[in-house]
Amino acid sequence: MKKNLLLLIFSFLAVQLYAQEYFPNNESVPNKTMNFTAFTNAKIYVTPTQIIEKGTLLVQNGKVIATGTNVTIPKNSTTIDLAGKSIYPSFIDMYTSFGIEKPKRNTDRTPLYDTKRIGYYWNESIRSEVNAYESFSYDQAKAEELLKAGFGVVGTHVVDGIARGSGTLIALNNFDKSSQLIADKVTNHFGFTKSVTTNQAYPSSLMGMMALLRQMYHDLDWYKKGNAANKDxxxxxxxxxxxxxQIFASEDKLNSLRAAKIAKEFGLNYVLKGNGNEFERIQEIKKTNSKFIIPIDFPAAYDVADPNQADQMELKDLRFWNQAPTNLKVLSENGIVFALTTDKLKKMEDFRPNLLRAIKYGFDKTKALEALTTIPAALLGKSNEIGTLKTGSLANFVITSGEIFDEKTTLYENWVQGNKYVVADMTAKDIRGSYDLTINNEKFKWKIDGEVSAPKSEITTADSKKLKSKLSIANNWISTIVKPNDTTKTSFTRLIGYIENTQDLSGKAVLFNGSEVKWSAVKTAAFTKAVDSTKAEKNNKVMPITFPNVAYGNVKKPEAETLLFKNATVWTNEKEGILEETDVLIKNGKIASIGKNISDASATIVDAKGKHLTSGIIDEHSHIAISNGVNEGGHNSSAEVTIQDVVNSEDINIYRDLAGGVTISQLLHGSANPIGGRSAIVKWKWGASAEEMLYKDQPGFIKFALGENVKQANWGITNPTRFPQTRMGVEQVFTDYFQRAKEYDLAWKKYNSSGKKGKEKAPRVDLELQTLAEILNSERFISCHSYVQSEILMLMNVADKFNFKVNTFTHILEGYKVADKMKQHGVGASTFSDWWAYKFEVNDAIPFNGPIMHNAGIVVAYNSDDAEMSRRLNQEAAKAVKYGNVTEEEAWKFVTLNPAKLLHIDNKVGSVKVGKDADIVLWNTNPLSIYAKAEKTIIEGVVYYDSKKDEENRVAIAKERNELIGQLLQEKNKGMIMQQPKKTEKVEYHCDTMEE
Structure with missing residues (x-):
C-alpha cells in the first residue's frame, strides 16, 4: 500500500506543476508548499452515493491524493482530526454572471434597421464572438457569499443577447489568483432576450428571436461549407x-419547450436553464429529453391581510407560491437530470433555506447533493476535476458538523484547490446549557442558548429578576457583560474566562465598581433547542396541479367520449339544412351518425330536446393566446416568423372562447409591417400543450397588411425611419420582395435540378424569401389586413403580376365598393359585422358590407380581432340577419363553414356531417339569439367546456382561494418575510400592439 501511494505521489509530481507557477509572489512568506494535509476520522462523501465512515482525505498541491480508511499519511503531513464531522465536495453553480460587469443599456431610442458592426453577423443580438474570460474580474465580496453557501466552482458568462458567446469556469480561490481559471471556454450561451447594447429594431418579439436563431443556424451551416465570400x-x-x-436560458416552462423545438430541428443538445415552474408542464418537459439548470428562488408569501389587495391576486399566482417548493421533487421523480443554480436569488442567504424547504417538500437529499456536485460536473464535462473527492480531483470540499442538509448542521470550512476559507470556527466549544453562576459569592441562574458560534445569555437573580446580559465567544475565550439591577448605575459587570471544558466555566469578573473577583459556573442541564409552536415548520397543503395550472384548468386532462345527442335541432350547414328533433352520435372523435332513433350501447346520452346543436365557431382572425409579441415590426417584412412558435396554451381567453362556442381560431401576426408573419390555426384544446393545439397538417397562411399601420402613420413616432412611409411605398415593398423571392426560388430550382449538389456553392437558405416563394408556388395563402378600396385593388394587381391569388382580405371594410373585382380575383372576405369610424381609414365602413359581398358571391366570414368579441361571435353572425336580410342558415355560416372554407379546412370542420371532426356546440336556444349560451363545447369528441362543470369550478375556485389566503395569513402570523400582493396586468393584443 505504501509503495503504491509513493508511486502515485511521484506520478503527480512528475506531471502536475503549480498552475501558472511564474506568477510573482509579493508576499513576505511563500504560501505554497509540497506538504500534505490529511483530514482524518471524518465521514467522507466521495460522491453523493460513495460514503466512507471514519475515513482519511489526503490533499497536496490543491489536489485529492487519496481517500479511504487505510490511507498512509506521509511524514511531511499536517493532520487535522475531524472526528464527528463530515466532508462533502464543494458545490458547483454552472450558471452565473460572477465577475462579469452588467452590460450597459443603449440609450439611443432611434430604431436602427442595419448594423454598425463590421465583420460580424448582421444582427447585433448575435454576440457569439463574446468570451466571458476576456472581461472577467474576480469579485472577492461575491466569492465570499458563494463560499459561505458551500460553493467552490462557478461557471460564468455575459448575460446579454440571443447568442451570448462562451462562458468560463472559475474556482472560488480567494488566496491564489493564478489558479482561479479552470477553463477559459467551457460553455456556449443562448437566450430569448435581445441585447441591451443594441438599438436595432429587429427582433422585437419572441417569435422574431426564434426566427433569428433558425436563420443563424442555417447561415452557420452554409458558412461552414465555404459558401460565403466574406469572413464573419x-x-x-x-x-x-x-x-x-450549449446552454439555453429559456427562463420559463413554455420557453423551454420552444428552445427544445429549435434544438430538435437542428440536431442540437441544449442544457436548458429553467425557471422553477417546470412542474406545471412536467410531461411535456419530460418528452424533450433535455437536461436542465434549475433555480430555487421560491416566491415569498403574499401579505393578503387587506381583503381588497387579496382580491387583486390571480389564482395562478397564489397557486405558484404554494406549489413552487415541489418543483425539484417533481423533476427528480420524473427522471429529469438537472443541476441547481443560485441565479435569480435576491440574496445568497436564501439559498440554503430554500433548498431545505424543497427537501422538506419531498426532494431527496442524495439527489440534492448530486444536483450541486456530480451532475453539474458531468454537464460541464469536468467530472475528472470537480464534483467529487476522487483521486486526482481538485481539493474542493466543505467540512460540516453533520449531515449537510440538516437544519442544525454548521458549515465550518470551505476548501477550494486546497486553500481554506473559514465560514465558522470549527474549534469553538459548545457551552450552551443551564448553569449555577457564582460571582463573588452571589448566586445566579445562567441560561446559554442560541448558536454555538453566537450564543445568547440570560442571567436571573436569586429573587427571579432577569438581568440584561450580552455574551460573545472567540477562540474559546468567553466574554459577558451584565447590566446591574440599579438603573441609576451606568457601570457593568464584566465576566472573562477561557473555556477549559463545557461543564465548568470560570474566570475573572470586573464589578461595576472596578474591583476584580472570581466567577464560576457549574452546568446543571444540557442544552435543548426549544421548539416554537408558532414556527414549527409544517408543510402547507399543496394544491393539486391543473391543466393548465390556472383558474378553470382541468384536474385531469379530458378524454374523448362516445356521446349521443337526442332530439336536438341540428344546424348542419349542409344541403340538409336545419333538422328538427334529430340525433347525433359522436364516436372516436368523429361525427358517426345523424338521424332519428339512433342508439349506441356505449354512448353517454345527452338530452338535447329544445336545444340547438351546431358545428363549432371558427374565428378566422384572432390575436389571443400569443406569447411576447403579436408583431415582429423590426423590419418591413417578417415572413420568416411564425405564430406557431409562440402559442400560449395557458391564456384564459381560450377558456372564454370555448364558453362562447369557439373551437378553432387562426392566430394572426399583427399589422405593423406590409409583410407580416406566418399564422397558426389552432383547436382550443384547453389543458393541452401548444403543439397539441396546432391544427394537424394545417395549410400555410401568412399575414399581409395595408393602410395606416404599416406606414407608421399612427405609431406616434416623431421621426419615423422605417420604409415604407407612404401607401405607394407599401406597393413597392410587395413588388420588391416578390421579385427577390422569384429569383431566390429560381436559384434553388436551378441548383436542385443541376445534378451537381455538393459540387457547387448552394444558394443561402433565406427563411423570409423561402416563405414568399411558397406563395408564388401556391403552397401558402395570404390573409391581408385591409381597409381602403385603392389598396385592395393594388394588392390584387401585384398578385396578378406575379401570378398568385390573394386568399383572404381581412377587415375589408370597403369591400362592398370593390366586390365585383374581388369576385373576379377569387378572394374571400373576413370582416367585422358593424365596426366603423374608429380611425380615419374606416370612415366609409357600413354594417351592410358583409351581406353585400355575400350577395356578390364572395365567401364571407365575420371575425373578432378582439379577445372580448371572440366569445360572442354567434351574436356577430346574427347582425348579418339584422343588417342584410341574410337567412339565419347563411348568417350562421359566416362564423362556421365560411371561415373553414377561407382556411381550406372545410373538408374536416365547419359543418355537422358524418365523417367530419366532432367539433360541435350544444346551445340552450337558437345560437343567433342574444340569450344563447353554449352548454357544451366539444372538440374531436372531447368536452372542453361544460356549463354545469363551469358552475362547479366557480365554487371550487372560491374555496381554493380562501384556503390559500388562509395559508398566507398563517405565514404572516409566523413572522415570515412577506411581499405585497401584485395584480398581473395582461396585455390583450390587437393588430397594432407592439412589445415595449
Missing part, C-alpha cells in the same frame, strides 16, 4: 464553440 467573426465563433456545452 460571429459565425466563426459559433463554429469554434460547437463542441462546448
Amino acid at each position: 467573426l460571429s459565425l466563426e465563433a459559433l463554429t469554434n464553440n460547437e463542441k462546448l456545452v
